[in-house]
Amino acid sequence: MKILLVCSAGMSTSMLVTRMRDSANERNIEVEINAVAESQLINNLENLDVVLIGPQVRYLEKKIREFVEPKGIKVDVIDQMAYGMLQGDKVLDQAIAMTN
Amino acid sequence: MQNVFKAFENKFLPVAGRIGSQRHLVAIRDGFAAILPLIIIGSLAVLINNLPIEPFQNFMVNIFGEGWKDLGGYIWNGTFAIISLVVAIGVSYSLARSYNVDALAAALVSVASLIIISPMTEDGGISLQWMSAAGLFVSLLVAIVATEIFRRLSQLNLAIKMPDGVPEAVSRSFASLIPAMIVLFIFGLLQVLFIDVIGVSLQDLIYKAIQAPFQNAAGTLPAVLGIEFTKSFLWFFGLHGSNILEPVIEAAYLPGLLENTKLFEQGVSAHDVPYIITKPFLDVFVAMGGTGTGISLLIALFITVKAKQVRSLGKMSAPAALFNINEPIIFGLPIVLNPMLFIPFILVPLVNVTIAYFATSIGLVPKTVVMVPWTTPPIIGGYLATGGSIAGSILQIVNLAVGALLYLPFLKVLDRSMARNVTNASTSKKVV
Numbered sequence: 001m002k003i004l005l006v007c008s009a010g011m012s013t014s015m016l017v018t019r020m021r022d023s024a025n026e027r028n029i030e031v032e033i034n035a036v037a038e039s040q041l042i043n044n045l046e047n048l049d050v051v052l053i054g055p056q057v058r059y060l061e062k063k064i065r066e067f068v069e070p071k072g073i074k075v076d077v078i079d080q081m082a083y084g085m086l087q088g089d090k091v092l093d094q095a096i097a098m099t100n
Numbered sequence: 101m102q103n104v105f106k107a108f109e110n111k112f113l114p115v116a117g118r119i120g121s122q123r124h125l126v127a128i129r130d131g132f133a134a135i136l137p138l139i140i141i142g143s144l145a146v147l148i149n150n151l152p153i154e155p156f157q158n159f160m161v162n163i164f165g166e167g168w169k170d171l172g173g174y175i176w177n178g179t180f181a182i183i184s185l186v187v188a189i190g191v192s193y194s195l196a197r198s199y200n201v202d203a204l205a206a207a208l209v210s211v212a213s214l215i216i217i218s219p220m221t222e223d224g225g226i227s228l229q230w231m232s233a234a235g236l237f238v239s240l241l242v243a244i245v246a247t248e249i250f251r252r253l254s255q256l257n258l259a260i261k262m263p264d265g266v267p268e269a270v271s272r273s274f275a276s277l278i279p280a281m282i283v284l285f286i287f288g289l290l291q292v293l294f295i296d297v298i299g300v301s302l303q304d305l306i307y308k309a310i311q312a313p314f315q316n317a318a319g320t321l322p323a324v325l326g327i328e329f330t331k332s333f334l335w336f337f338g339l340h341g342s343n344i345l346e347p348v349i350e351a352a353y354l355p356g357l358l359e360n361t362k363l364f365e366q367g368v369s370a371h372d373v374p375y376i377i378t379k380p381f382l383d384v385f386v387a388m389g390g391t392g393t394g395i396s397l398l399i400a401l402f403i404t405v406k407a408k409q410v411r412s413l414g415k416m417s418a419p420a421a422l423f424n425i426n427e428p429i430i431f432g433l434p435i436v437l438n439p440m441l442f443i444p445f446i447l448v449p450l451v452n453v454t455i456a457y458f459a460t461s462i463g464l465v466p467k468t469v470v471m472v473p474w475t476t477p478p479i480i481g482g483y484l485a486t487g488g489s490i491a492g493s494i495l496q497i498v499n500l501a502v503g504a505l506l507y508l509p510f511l512k513v514l515d516r517s518m519a520r521n522v523t524n525a526s527t528s529k530k531v532v
């Protein structure tokens with residue numbers, strides 16, 4: 001599975017990425033997780049399964065949905081509290097639930 | 101209170117969405133983001149050339165001779181001196197990409213159009229006068245107009261009927277030639293109109309009629325307070341205010357910085373350059389630890405808050421806050437839709453702007469002359485941005501302290517109400 005986190009500069013989401021990877025390692029889940037700036041999304045669509053949008057750029061949800069959903073990629077906004085508390089496990093659960 | 105905020109949010113989100121994803125504004129923002137490395141490298145070259153540390157300057161002269169500053173000067177030529185040209189490339193490329201048309205071709209056509217519409221020097225060179233900050237608005241305009249015309253024509257698929265037997269690649273190359281040809285032809289005609297008929301350059305016209313008045317208005321204290329208020333207000337709803345406002349902030353405050361840097365490079369003291377409010381001014385003196393002056397909030401939090409959960413969130417967010425990233429605090433504490441933190445979160449940046457504005461205008465602190473990355477930690481950022489002045493770092497410390505004092509009472513109330521909630525929760529459990 002391949003997950004991409006999107007925010008303004010890809011910086012704050014990258015903190016969450018580290019935690020999500022840790023959680024995936026602990027649970028032995030095979031998954032590739034990265035964070036990019038919203039403007040770089042277009043260059044990172046290959047083999048992508050899930051796009052998770054940082055809550056601070058959730059106003060882009062509609063645009064991103066229109067853009068990537070036709071390619072079969074699932075899109076959602078990250079839960080605000082889980083984002084703020086950097087709860088990698090919860091966000092990973094959110095992503096996994098989306099693909100099921 | 102929560103309902104009022106919710107109602108506000110429902111009104112805001114669609115508007116923020118429209119602005120934040122408006123194609124041309126996004127292209128401008130991404131275009132600026134793309135050239136940021138050049139601005140920072142040019143800034144560093146200027147800073148090193150003009151670092152006000154005498155032993156360093158003597159040392160460089162002793163080793164490399166009086167000409168050691170040439171190196172920085174050459175780097176200047178390739179960065180600040182042509183910044184409007186490279187902005188056009190960045191904006192055009194981003195815009196074309198958003199339409200899914202050939203972005204490189206569009207960027208090339210835009211640069212060509214910009215040169216066509218630019219005044220030439222007497223001896224036939226490209227006039228650098230308008231390639232720097234003064235030509236910025238024309239660059240944005242030309243990049244957008246040229247790219248729009250180019251992509252519309254490209255999407256029409258103007259195919260030229262070729263005789264049978266002509267390879268498809270050949271006819272395709274002609275098809276892509278026509279849009280470029282029409283764009284350049286239009287800009288050529290415009291230049292004939294401006295230079296040969298009216299007798300004034302587009303650059304001159306736009307600069308005097310739009311860019312200069314806009315820059316002057318944006319440089320006033322009320323304007324910048326308005327921008328900071330809007331930024332914090334959007335963030336209070338958990339919307340990336342800085343990202344949404346970025347095209348305006350860049351267009352309004354980048355030219356001032358470039359002008360400051362240019363004069364500083366020419367040997368003018370950082371006290372005597374013209375523009376007080378610039379992008380780095382806002383980054384280093386206000387957004388310390390992110391919007392709402394996150395580091396002040398964290399200082400106040402560690403002083404006053406006892407709730408374990410909040411303290412551990414503070415510890416977790418501190419490293420990122422040092423580099424001016426504060427989403428964890430904004431969403432984790434949370435600040436978002438938290439009536440108890442609304443006032444300080446909005447107020448602290450406004451107070452910081454005001455303090456920094458007056459400290460700069462009465463000359464206690466030099467003006468900002470160097471673009472530092474917005475992720476530069478405080479203390480260092482203030483020193484570098486002011487062209488190597490300790491006063492810049494001191495102003496940062498003052499602003500952090502004032503901000504922390506303003507946050508303190510509000511966090512105290514928050515802490516108490518959290519403690520009450522915990523006891524309430526435990527007593528209600530006992531009742532059950």
